[in-house]
Amino acid sequence: MAWQTLLLVAYCALLPAGVLALERRFAWARALGAVLICCGLGIAVANQPFFAVDPALAEKMKKATDLINSLTIPLAIPLLLFQSDMSDLRSQGKSALSAFGISVLSVFLGVTAMRYAFGDMLGAEGGKSAGMLMSVYIGGTPNLVAVQTAVQATEETFGVVFAASTFVSTFYLFFVLSFAKPLLGKIFPAHPLAMTADDAGSTDEGTSTTLAERFKFGGLSLLASVVCVAISAGATIAIFGKIEPLGVILGITTLAIVGSFYKPLREIPTHEPIGTYLILAFCISAGTMMDISKLMASGSVFLSFTIASMLIFLTIHYVLNRLVGNDIDTTITMSMATMFGPPFIPAVAKALRNDAVLVPGMTLGFLGYAVGTYLGIAAGSWL
Secondary structure, eight states, X not given: OOHHHHHXXXXXXXXXXXXXXXHHXXXXXXXXXXXXXXXXXXXXXXXXSSSOOOHHHHHHHHHHHHXXXXXXXXXXXXXXXXXXXXXXXXXXXXXXHHHHHHHHHHHHHHHHHHHHHHGGGGOTTHHHHHHHHHHHHHHOTHHHHHHHHHHTOOHHHHHHHHHHHHHHHHHHHHHHHHTHHHHHTTTSOOOTTOOOHHHHHOOGGGSOOOHHHHHHHHHHHHXXXXXXXXXXHHHHHHXXXXXXXXXXXXXXXXXXXXXXXXXXXXXXXXXXXXXXXHHHHHHHHHHTTOOHHHHHTTOHHHHHHHHHHHHHHHHHHHHHHHHHTXXXXXXXXXXXXXXTOGGGHHHHHHHHTOGGGHHHHHHHHHHHHHHHHHHHHHHHHHO
């Protein structure tokens, strides 16, 4: 492994400890939140002005981020789901489903409207591009490859859609992690299970545990998580003949939800802090993939189309959710479940300071993969 790769892995692995220390000590860091700070630190690496990143180094960085992402998210998801109370899902079912349905409808209406508004300016594959964009914002990036293959779009079209959607989505991600809840929470109802100020200030620090006990519990947490990952990976190999990332994540989520019903596993106190640390490492790694200069070169017309589509469908999403009376945390989480998929839901739950949205967000995020693929193919063929 090249030293540059090792350096980036170390950066992502060690920096969350410093960010958490800042959050404990300074009010400004608590206001920003560890998730937002870590994303920003990752983006700073990708866009630093001090030295040029040649193609060879860029490829090494990509391999490093792929390695980090392939470790942090699969291990973090079960740790955060183990502690979930499934009664939360029953109590939120109606609002979560309605918010998810509104998100899907909003993306469909917004992208379709802008496809007709831009018309021939989008080029010969404008319809295919619109269908691919629709699939991304309903189910996430994995849908993009499936829809491209189905509608037989060119690699150039794929690159433009991926670059533009990633660039525009980054701004919405920062909005969600920073201003969304404080701003929109003034006009939306609060989540029925939202963490109170007293809850937010309380942690497991009040529980007296020795260093040996922390190592013991931490080992049990990681062991349980590794078992979930190993079983899920083995199952995908047995079924598909290779490791399928989507199948692994789905298997991990299912096993972790089942495991949450086992009280001794659910009450291990180290699930949350270890899971949170892994999520922060993922946020730094994800930020390093946001090369703004490359994304800006994706094409001004399609970039404008993507921005206009997002502004319209997000407006529809929030207006309709407010009209039906959905709470702010559910509304935000379901927009993220469709636009970014399940891997980002733990980070959103931490930013919202409400772990109750974790299970509904993960569950319906997987549904978004299916809906986004089918709707994207249909729209790409029709538009």
